[in-house]
Amino acid sequence: MNLSRTVVLIGMMGAGKTKVGRLLAQRLGLRFIDADTEIQEAAGCSIEDIFETQGEAVFREGERKVIARLLDGPVHVLATGGGAFQNASSRAVISQRAVSVWLKADFDVLWERVSRRANRPMLKTADPRRTLADLIDQRYPVYALADLTVVSGAGPVEETVAQVEDALRGAGHLDGDRAGSRP
Numbered sequence: 001m002n003l004s005r006t007v008v009l010i011g012m013m014g015a016g017k018t019k020v021g022r023l024l025a026q027r028l029g030l031r032f033i034d035a036d037t038e039i040q041e042a043a044g045c046s047i048e049d050i051f052e053t054q055g056e057a058v059f060r061e062g063e064r065k066v067i068a069r070l071l072d073g074p075v076h077v078l079a080t081g082g083g084a085f086q087n088a089s090s091r092a093v094i095s096q097r098a099v100s101v102w103l104k105a106d107f108d109v110l111w112e113r114v115s116r117r118a119n120r121p122m123l124k125t126a127d128p129r130r131t132l133a134d135l136i137d138q139r140y141p142v143y144a145l146a147d148l149t150v151v152s153g154a155g156p157v158e159e160t161v162a163q164v165e166d167a168l169r170g171a172g173h174l175d176g177d178r179a180g181s182r183p
Helices: 017-028 035-043 047-054 056-070 088-097 107-114 128-143 157-170
Strands: 006-010 032-034 077-079 098-104 148-151
Touching (some): 006 088, 017 032, 056 088, 088 098, 098 128, 148 157
Parallel strands (some): 006 077, 006 098, 032 077
16 A cells, blocks of 8 residues: 555554554554654653653753654654644644644543553643643644544444544555555
8 A cells, every 4th residue: 555645643642552553553554753752762761751740831942853854754654742733833744744644532532441540641630620620621723724534433443443544545645555454
């Protein structure tokens, strides 16, 4: 299969960007990159540590730089952090150099996924459920600016990956066929 541009997966924490991204990249024979992992490697510490010691603004600036650098490379699949697409500069670079795919999930799906892990800096609040709902309210209008939207439901990750492939193909970003891909 030929992919015309890097695929950038955007969406809320828990939407499945990393899991979908890994499997999508594997199916397309491309490299998968997780922006959060790249940020941690560049900073030499965890995202949680960056938030705690340097603040969200420093994290967001590092995130912007890492995304711009990654989009200078060959075509790949990139999973971004939940707040990355909120940055106008990152959005512009993504729009110029990639195709953005919003993995849209409803509150219940997101809460079920994120409540399993305690390492979500944005949810370290007195009322994490309310915080998640507020983030959805703030971010969904911006995520809606993505090139494509795919619903990330409670079903198997393979279903979401197949929907992303179909959306990419339907929008003219993916062509060709390979054994094992859907008809």
